[in-house]
Amino acid sequence: MLMNHDATWTYDAYIASDSKIANQTVLMIIENMQRIGWGEGELFGVHMALEEAIVNAIKHGNQEDPEKKVHVVVNSTLQEFYLKVTDEGDGFDPDAVPDPTLDENLELGSGRGLMLMRHYMDHVVYNDRGNSLEVTKHRTES
Amino acid sequence: MPDYSCIKLSNKDDVAVVQLVDDKVMDAERIAVLGEELMTLANRDDGKRMLINMDNVRFLSSSAINKLIVLERRLADAGGDLKLSNLSPEVEEVFNITQLHSVFDIRDDEADALSAFKD
Numbered sequence: 001m002l003m004n005h006d007a008t009w010t011y012d013a014y015i016a017s018d019s020k021i022a023n024q025t026v027l028m029i030i031e032n033m034q035r036i037g038w039g040e041g042e043l044f045g046v047h048m049a050l051e052e053a054i055v056n057a058i059k060h061g062n063q064e065d066p067e068k069k070v071h072v073v074v075n076s077t078l079q080e081f082y083l084k085v086t087d088e089g090d091g092f093d094p095d096a097v098p099d100p101t102l103d104e105n106l107e108l109g110s111g112r113g114l115m116l117m118r119h120y121m122d123h124v125v126y127n128d129r130g131n132s133l134e135v136t137k138h139r140t141e142s
Numbered sequence: 143m144p145d146y147s148c149i150k151l152s153n154k155d156d157v158a159v160v161q162l163v164d165d166k167v168m169d170a171e172r173i174a175v176l177g178e179e180l181m182t183l184a185n186r187d188d189g190k191r192m193l194i195n196m197d198n199v200r201f202l203s204s205s206a207i208n209k210l211i212v213l214e215r216r217l218a219d220a221g222g223d224l225k226l227s228n229l230s231p232e233v234e235e236v237f238n239i240t241q242l243h244s245v246f247d248i249r250d251d252e253a254d255a256l257s258a259f260k261d
Contacts, residue, residue: 022170101241
């Protein structure tokens with residue numbers, strides 16, 4: 001395994017609003033994170049953030065419109081993971097998402113992904129329009 | 143018996159024991175099929191007491207979790223019972239983070255879960 005502390009991996013692509021392509025993209029990013037030295041324990045949270053961010057962009061942002069793309073940017077070193085996901089939708093207010101832990105919201109299917117991202121990532125920030133998300137995570141495994 | 147593509151089904155002690163085929167439950171289309179198959183099973187007389195053994199599940203997304211929540215609710219409404227077992231520490235943490243450990247009856251292993259159906 002490559003354990004070069006200067007190792008950097010970057011990715012910048014516009015992907016189609018297609019769940020299969022989203023899956024392939026997520027797994028490809030995870031593989032490259034492993035390649036530069038990230039361990040399985042921390043990659044679970046990275047995987048979760050990638051999955052939820054990209055799926056939300058396709059499903060809620062682009063409404064699964066095949067004409068619309070999702071812009072995915074990853075800049076990862078052995079110390080830090082950075083992800084930016086931007087969709088072509090109208091955006092949303094992350095503070096207005098229903099609390100998924102309340103009994104009446106349990107089946108809604110929204111809010112839980114954001115909750116998981118906030119848990120696993122150190123920073124989760126949306127732009128003002130709410131169609132672009134940046135997350136970062138500092139690696140803690142030695 | 144219907145053909146299932148996302149679940150493997152067996153019957154133990156009059157409990158429908160389900161294993162998920164995918165180790166990474168993250169594909170939107172597969173999750174939709176998984177939800178349909180679980181609901182099909184829940185609507186059968188022999189699917190009302192259901193155990194999902196998650197032994198081989200290494201990752202599941204919030205969309206997959208939502209299918210399990212809907213299943214749990216439908217089974218409870220129908221007087222059935224759903225239990226989960228054999229969660230990896232990472233998957234169990236997902237349930238803890240989302241405060242779903244109080245919604246689901248989560249057991250350490252299959253034997254523990256099967257015995258809890260007899261209580």
